[in-house]
Amino acid sequence: MYRYDEFDERFVRDRVAQFSDQVARRLDGSLTEDEFKPLRLKNGVYLQLHAYMLRIAVPYGTLSSKQMRQLALIGERFDRGYGHFTTRQNLQFNWPKLRDVPEILGLLADVEMHCIQTSGNCIRNVTADHFAGVAQDEIEDPRPVCELIRQWSTAHPEFSYLPRKFKIAATGAQHDRAVTKAHDIGLRIVRHPDSGEIGYEISVGGGLGRTPMIGKVVRDFLPKPDLLAYLEAIMRVYNQEGRRDNKYKARVKILVHEIGTEEFRSRVEAEFATLDGPSVNADPEELARIEAYFAPPAYETLPRESAALAAARASNPAFDRWAGTNLTPHRADGYSAVTISLKPIGLAPGDATSEQMRVIADLAERYSFDELRVTHAQNIVLPHVRQDDLHAIWEALVPAGLATANSGLITDIIACPGLDYCALATARSIPIAQAIQQRFEDAERQTEIGELNIKISGCINACGHHHVGHIGILGLEKRGIESYQITLGGDATENAAVGEILGPGLPAEEVPGAIEAIVGVYEAERNDGERFIETVKRVGLSPFKAAFKELSHAAD
Amino acid sequence: MLLIDREGSATEAWTRADGAAIGNLSHALVGWDALPEALDQKSSDQKIGVLVPNSLPSEALKPFFDQLALVAIGFPAFADGRGFSLAKVLRREGFRGTLRASGPLIPDQFDYAIACGFDEIELPEASASRQSALQWQQARGRLSRTYQRGYTRDGNILDRRRLARAAANSPAG
Ligand code: HEM
Numbered sequence: 033m034y035r036y037d038e039f040d041e042r043f044v045r046d047r048v049a050q051f052s053d054q055v056a057r058r059l060d061g062s063l064t065e066d067e068f069k070p071l072r073l074k075n076g077v078y079l080q081l082h083a084y085m086l087r088i089a090v091p092y093g094t095l096s097s098k099q100m101r102q103l104a105l106i107g108e109r110f111d112r113g114y115g116h117f118t119t120r121q122n123l124q125f126n127w128p129k130l131r132d133v134p135e136i137l138g139l140l141a142d143v144e145m146h147c148i149q150t151s152g153n154c155i156r157n158v159t160a161d162h163f164a165g166v167a168q169d170e171i172e173d174p175r176p177v178c179e180l181i182r183q184w185s186t187a188h189p190e191f192s193y194l195p196r197k198f199k200i201a202a203t204g205a206q207h208d209r210a211v212t213k214a215h216d217i218g219l220r221i222v223r224h225p226d227s228g229e230i231g232y233e234i235s236v237g238g239g240l241g242r243t244p245m246i247g248k249v250v251r252d253f254l255p256k257p258d259l260l261a262y263l264e265a266i267m268r269v270y271n272q273e274g275r276r277d278n279k280y281k282a283r284v285k286i287l288v289h290e291i292g293t294e295e296f297r298s299r300v301e302a303e304f305a306t307l308d309g310p311s312v313n314a315d316p317e318e319l320a321r322i323e324a325y326f327a328p329p330a331y332e333t334l335p336r337e338s339a340a341l342a343a344a345r346a347s348n349p350a351f352d353r354w355a356g357t358n359l360t361p362h363r364a365d366g367y368s369a370v371t372i373s374l375k376p377i378g379l380a381p382g383d384a385t386s387e388q389m390r391v392i393a394d395l396a397e398r399y400s401f402d403e404l405r406v407t408h409a410q411n412i413v414l415p416h417v418r419q420d421d422l423h424a425i426w427e428a429l430v431p432a433g434l435a436t437a438n439s440g441l442i443t444d445i446i447a448c449p450g451l452d453y454c455a456l457a458t459a460r461s462i463p464i465a466q467a468i469q470q471r472f473e474d475a476e477r478q479t480e481i482g483e484l485n486i487k488i489s490g491c492i493n494a495c496g497h498h499h500v501g502h503i504g505i506l507g508l509e510k511r512g513i514e515s516y517q518i519t520l521g522g523d524a525t526e527n528a529a530v531g532e533i534l535g536p537g538l539p540a541e542e543v544p545g546a547i548e549a550i551v552g553v554y555e556a557e558r559n560d561g562e563r564f565i566e567t568v569k570r571v572g573l574s575p576f577k578a579a580f581k582e583l584s585h586a587a588d
Numbered sequence: 589m590l591l592i593d594r595e596g597s598a599t600e601a602w603t604r605a606d607g608a609a610i611g612n613l614s615h616a617l618v619g620w621d622a623l624p625e626a627l628d629q630k631s632s633d634q635k636i637g638v639l640v641p642n643s644l645p646s647e648a649l650k651p652f653f654d655q656l657a658l659v660a661i662g663f664p665a666f667a668d669g670r671g672f673s674l675a676k677v678l679r680r681e682g683f684r685g686t687l688r689a690s691g692p693l694i695p696d697q698f699d700y701a702i703a704c705g706f707d708e709i710e711l712p713e714a715s716a717s718r719q720s721a722l723q724w725q726q727a728r729g730r731l732s733r734t735y736q737r738g739y740t741r742d743g744n745i746l747d748r749r750r751l752a753r754a755a756a757n758s759p760a761g
């Protein structure tokens with residue numbers, strides 16, 4: 033894991049002092065509310081329905097046990113004993129007091145954490161594949177380049193007052209687990225087809241929100257040392273040309289869409305050509321310095337398969353089911369990555385109590401080289417676990433309510449906070465997730481259905497990624513009543529696609545039944561071993577639409 | 589109005605001309621539309637400055653660089669960051685005169701403005717009445733070191749780390 037050097041340490045301390053001073057200038061009237069707002073947002077402080085909300089950055093989703101314990105402590109001391117992990121791998125506290133924020137920032141700085149640029153019209157927290165450094169299909173760990181981008185984008189003198197927020201995601205693997213195509217910039221580590229050299233493929237203009245778009249590749253291959261100059265060129269074109277007349281048209285995706293990918297690319301390349309690379313880029317030694325922190329931990333030499341794991345699975349069906357769903361193959365023999373589900377049936381997706389955070393931290397310390405990951409699906413990962421230890425881990429997770437065996441299944445639902453917390457919401461989303469979970473609670477049934485991603489947003493802003501859910505649910509408000517629009521066929525992977533609307537919106541009570549009907553069509557249509565999304569892509573929307581139509585007639 | 593530069597509050601030397609009517613003003617500040625006409629009338633000891641919108645392409649201004657002592661870039665709102673990029677590009681293209689940010693900026697943007705190539709900030713009265721020159725001075729260097737290379741700011745962190753590496757690699761003694 034990355035560790036701060038004296039400069040990083042000094043920077044976060046300076047930022048805490050700066051924020052305290054900004055609060056003081058707001059209180060004495062030097063700054064107006066309008067002037068203060070972007071300053072507090074750039075430090076993760078939102079004003080929500082019931083209270084302030086504080087969003088803490090978990091850069092590229094990587095946490096140490098010590099950091100997780102500090103989050104637990106903050107949750108206990110300044111919140112109501114829990115926090116919410118988000119689709120951008122961050123952590124949100126829903127109930128802090130504004131006057132406590134500087135103290136919280138100090139506690140975060142003590143463990144090399146911060147809230148910098150978790151909101152506001154600037155470059156946000158950089159996200160990454162949660163199996164970075166672990167996955168078998170990876171060319172290179174994307175976290176060093178994420179850390180380089182984190183530093184470069186922090187308090188950027190030119191790009192801190194952009195037309196709109198700007199999100200960057202990176203992956204080093206073939207299979208895209210970071211939804212890079214739905215980001216303003218998606219960065220993929222690739223190998224040059226001829227030279228074998230490692231570099232970056234850069235996509236621009238993806239995004240969700242009210243106008244979902246899939247990112248377009250603007251550079252097939254960018255040599256590694258040129259990265260910061262190329263990013264500077266993209267940002268400069270966007271900062272100067274992005275629309276500022278309408279906040280709903282201000283994201284870079286709209287600029288790319290309006291002028292066309294070719295024109296956007298040629299403007300970026302023209303700008304890039306005028307830049308003096310050496311005066312902008314980080315030295316290769318600097319990237320190497322960061323890379324050294326992400327060297328693989330000291331794995332033991334183990335047999336590929338663990339006999340202890342096989343024996344435990346054979347003798348304990350509940351453990352067997354969990355091991356069947358929540359483990360991911362690891363590149364080191366005898367190791368697995370464990371997904372700890374924050375989606376127990378009937379609780380808020382992505383919430384964890386301080387007590388649970390401590391259990392997770394202890395397990396990471398004891399069994400996973402002190403390391404944790406936050407996933408964009410709002411779960412936690414123990415990235416490097418000996419298969420021999422899996423049963424002991426599971427036994428510790430069960431009493432903490434953390435052993436739900438549903439990773440990737442129909443009850444592993446992504447949901448934004450919605451009307452329960454969010455000032456922008458038009459409908460509830462957490463209760464919808466809970467109702468669907470209850471409908472599909474039966475474990476056998478979930479296993480039979482297999483991989484299926486449901487994603488729910490409480491308004492058009494799409495924080496719950498509904499556009500790229502296999503089944504997406506969008507909560508709207510029609511004449512004072514919540515109405516849920518259902519989309520089908522969205523895909524968050526390298527085959528990124530935006531789902532299509534199935535039919536008219538439904539009242540909340542009818543959503544679980546509609547999901548049931550969709551699943552019914554899949555079960556009737558699927559070929560052997562075919563996943564839900566594959567069936568949808570093969571048979572198209574019509575059988576689903578037909579079933580959906582029947583359902584809305586029945587409801588009339 | 590308050591004019592602020594690196595040293596604190598500064599005295600305004602420039603007078604806004606009415607259209608292109610620069611008369612015998614020693615430092616005449618004209619709008620972008622009036623610039624060609626003003627330059628035609630310019631006498632050898634007069635200095636001309638121009639106030640440009642932040643959406644102006646740098647190429648439009650480039651032919652006039654040698655004849656301009658000051659370019660003031662308008663900030664319609666502090667949250668509109670286009671002026672930072674325009675300043676950076678004007679400097680790169682070779683403008684060596686004074687660069688002024690003109691509009692309701694906030695002290696927290698002072699370092700950014702200077703890093704992008706500005707020399708001074710012209711604040712409207714409504715901002716100046718709330719934010720003293722002292723507050724602007726205090727906001728300088730609040731983030732003691734920043735990461736980006738290639739901006740007008742001493743000792744960025746990338747350069748510092750490079751120096752530290754060089755020192756560590758050079759033979760001791
Ligand atoms: C509770 C307070 C929140 C507020 C006020 C808020 C606000 C917004 C807004 C206004 C947008 C639309 C931006 C646009 O279209 O340009 C957005 C998008 C988004 N938010 Fe949130 N959000 C909140 C919470 C969350 C949470 C909890 C998550 C994660 C679970 C999240 C993740 C995202 C993501 C992934 C997007 C889509 C990004 C895109 O358009 O490319 N937000 N948010």
Ligand code: SF4
Pocket residue numbers: 448449450451454455456457458489490491492493494495496
């Ligand atoms: S999608 Fe809408 S309701 Fe949900 S968190 Fe985002 S802004 Fe709030």
